[in-house]
Each structure stands twice: as C-alpha cells, then as structure tokens.
Amino acid sequence: MNVNVVDILKIILCIVLPPLAVFLDxxxxxxxxxxxxxxxxxxxxxxxxxxxxxxK
Incomplete structure (x- = not known):
C-alpha cells in the first residue's frame, strides 16, 4: 500500500475536523x-x- 502526503493530511484532518475530512473525501x-x-x-x-x- 502506497501512502503519500495527501493520505497523511487526510488522516490528520480526520483527527482535527472529522466532518471536513469526510466532506472533502x-x-x-x-x-x-x-x-x-x-x-x-x-x-x-x-x-x-x-x-x-x-x-476505505
């Protein structure tokens, strides 16, 4: 599984602002x-x- 910078930023956003992370995804x-x-x-x-x- 390749993990790039965008995936790491999405995970950080999940912790800080969960609804925003889901909305962007x-x-x-x-x-x-x-x-x-x-x-x-x-x-x-x-x-x-x-x-x-x-x-997912």
Missing part, C-alpha cells in the same frame, strides 16, 4: 451527514467514523 452525502451527527454527539465517534470512511 465523499462530498455532501449520507456519510457526511452521519459524521456531523456523530461529531455533535461526541468527538471520538465522529473521529472513528471519519477514519473508517477515509481508509
């Missing part, structure tokens, strides 16, 4: 809306969901 779809809800409920669930979405 997928656009405005169900994953983005779900991530906003999870981030409102708690930062950790939003972060985990963003990492799952970005790594």
């Amino acid at each position: 997928r656009g405005c779809d169900c994953s983005f809306l779900l991530n906003i809800i999870l981030t409102i409920l708690g930062w950790l669930p939003g972060c985990i969901h963003a990492l799952i979405v970005i790594c």
Whole structure:
C-alpha cells in the first residue's frame, strides 16, 4: 500500500475536523451527514467514523 502526503493530511484532518475530512473525501452525502451527527454527539465517534470512511 502506497501512502503519500495527501493520505497523511487526510488522516490528520480526520483527527482535527472529522466532518471536513469526510466532506472533502465523499462530498455532501449520507456519510457526511452521519459524521456531523456523530461529531455533535461526541468527538471520538465522529473521529472513528471519519477514519473508517477515509481508509476505505
């Protein structure tokens, strides 16, 4: 698996601002809306969901 600078920046963005990372990867779809809800409920669930979405 090749890891480049963009992938590393996406992972850092997942930790700092999970909804923004999902939006940049997928656009405005169900994953983005779900991530906003999870981030409102708690930062950790939003972060985990963003990492799952970005790594797929």
